[in-house]
Amino acid sequence: MTRRLPGNRRTTAGAVLLTALFLAAFLGPLVAPWDGERIDYAAFRAPPSAAHWLGTTQSGRDVLALTLQGMRTSLLVGLLVAVLSTGFAAAVGMTAGVLGGWADRLLMFGADLLLVLPSFLAVAALAPSLGGGPGLVPLIAAFLWMITARMVRAMTLSLNRRDYVRAARYLGVGPVRVVVRHILPHLASLLIVDAALNVSLAILTESGLAYLGFGAQPPDVSLGTLIADARAAAPVYPWLFAAAAGPLVLIVLAVNLLGDGLRDALDPAIARCS
């Protein structure tokens, strides 16, 4: 019997695209003819050619090499932030849900406090002191976990009242084991989807900060700084802009496709409603 998972095609498309982007970002430098550090004094703002597949910048740096470097930063930031913030959200939400009482109130108070803080301002103010790129990871993650934590808490509360959780308790199963065995698996789909959304959110946040000058500082490169550099000249030298913006769009698209597909595959209830 073949079971057709809903959203299967989207999952595959997202996964393939994301893998391709990863391979390009990390293995690309081995293939590309020019590396990012060197400056070609023979070509300033040269259009795409055999030597520079995506042309060069105003200062004679290879656009392909810069883009790949920016993609590495973006992908790294995205993944790390997603793992960190979703993991933290799961830990906080489940702790609050299972323990209840004062622990619950304290953790949720913390979450609410961070929610009402104007996160972009806080990040922008703190970012320069942390350096660009991967240095931003904890900062971005710190402002992404609260809503998920609240959702996890609410789901934990309802899961905790299920008969099978009560049955396990009355069998003498310890609280940690109950969480690992009976609560976490039921949160998996929520957490995976949340992580996927966080990847794209983090990438966009990092690029946005870099674009505004709060993120990666030269000589570090991020897709955001590349877009910022290319912005003024976009009508005249479109390859500069396209080379930076294209991968950004592709990464976010791939992650979203994967996340949506996984959600439908893991949570048939949602797929049936849509």
Add this chain to the structure above:
Amino acid sequence: MSVLVVRDLHVTYPPDLPAVRGLDLTVAGGEIVGVVGESGSGKSALALAVLGLLPPGARVRGSVRLRGAELLGRSDAELARVRGRDLAMVFQNPLSALTPAHPVGDQIAETIRLHAGATRRAARTRAVELLDLVGIPDAPRSARAYPHEFSGGMRQRVMIAMAVANDPVAIVADEPTTALDVTVQAQILGLLRAARDATGAAIVLITHDLGVVAEVADRVVVLYAGREAESGPVRDVYRRPRMPYTIGLLGSLPRLDGARRPAPIPGAPPPAGGPPAPCAFRPRCPVGGPACDVAPPEPVLVGVGHRVACADPAATLDPSRVFPPAPAAPPRPPGDRRPPVLRVTGLVRHFPPRRTRPRGRPVRAVDGVTLEVRAGETLGLVGESGCGKTTVLMEILRLDRPQHGRITVLGRDTATLTASHRRALRRDLQVVFQDPLSSLDPRMRVRAILAQPLRTHRVARAAVPGRVAELLDLVGLEPALADRYPGALSSGQRQRVAIARALALEPRLVLLDEPVASLDVSVQAQIMDLLQDLQARLGLAYVFVSHDLAVVRRMADRVAVMYNGRIVEQGAVGAVYGSPAHPYTRALLDAVPVPDPSARDRADGRQRTLRGDPPDPSAPVAGCRFRPRCPAFPALDAATRRRCEREEPPALPVVPGTDQDAACHRVPR
């Protein structure tokens, strides 16, 4: 005159699940036809098809005529003019069938204005009349109340008032009493009969409960896998059932008198969609022959208006040959010599008032309960919803210090347990919940579910697979099922898994919280047999919580009747059921619909129904809690009446020397 005529009705749900497969049904004016069937029999699809309320995507074929006018194929707008006027309905859950945002009087008036074109004022007056007619106290004021202000029984009365508002020619009632307590169910069934007498409407009563049908219906249609298995006058069908399925179904019903116990029907009803076999019952039929595999059996007449769809009606002339009576259970030695495994004394559990209710009083869910269970014995705990029976179980299961009173499990006082002792004691105390679907983790395979208690209590890893196989065998499940998820099991199989899990650690006391309430009748009988068999083999003690008195009669040695947080009567099953001393026990027993139509006539002389609703546990009355509903109270002498009003009656032996206790001032000591 035939009012509602259904001919060759087929209903198919998407993608391709036949729910009804060629059904004929004729209902005359003033007649109540009971349609009974287990899950997947197509009874709900039939109701929805008649009402034109099938979900989009469902295909329907055949003919449904109301007073000669075809209903199938009409547009929703056309049907809306018929529904609510000529064709009325009563649903199972009156809370979701009434709009919460409007007073009930307005809702009834609305149907009258829509269909009869009455003025607003006339419609309102009529609505109040109708509410009064269905027995709602203080109708003018109640008409202005919202649905949530009524109890379940009162809401169902409102639904019936709405159904009869426009003098319908036919009423379809889909499980109208399933969500109600027995005492309220009896009231509603009486009301349904009264509604029929008042309007002369044809009533189609759809239910899973054979007792309800015996109580009110004139004719009965038994459905199986979307087809008619048997139909006929209630008396004939109940006295001389001819379809093996009907015979097995009637035989597997637990009875209040505790009589006869035939072998239950094997297997489970086929899921919706059904098998392609010519006769859907063939796989479960004990008398099937080669004739059954040829063609779907056509209904044949076996009596006046008594039809049976069986290829071999001759084989079922003697019902006792189809499902031979099971050998009587060996009489068990009296329990008073054995040590008690559970003793509860003066248990109290109050819940703090809800924060949403200002000036709320605590809910006195359990308010002084004393009971005792001896090794190898079953104590039945019965009562209506909200009486606190499940709370008693949960308090025992917590194995912690109760708010008041004392719980002793296997000789250990739960208030003095340390964490490690409590954990060790859990081996001996297990629980089975009502709904096996929710009590088994849907993401664990059966194997893992059964291994969990073993792992938790550190059974050697190597011994686990063997024990799991043993447990499956113990509860009568195929070893191959170990790799399934609960979602891929039938409800009966799931409950077997839940029982196996409870038995994994060889407990001595098992608490059963309505373990058969969510199961089909034929499966119910199998599970009860299994539980009794296990008890005999393993020497288990059970606390069996149920709202179903017939089920308790069959399962329990002793019974405790709970009312509003207290036990009103307690004693050996035979004594309590045979000569109930407390008026509440008497009323409960009287209210149970007996699956025997001839009991109906005998019953009419009895004081049948209890007035009023189950009480609100947050507002106990002074003195005897049962007094406001007590049928005996008004006739008491003044001195006893005063005691009922002032003193809470203590539980005292009814006859000195026996263990039947009743908490009633009226009982002579």
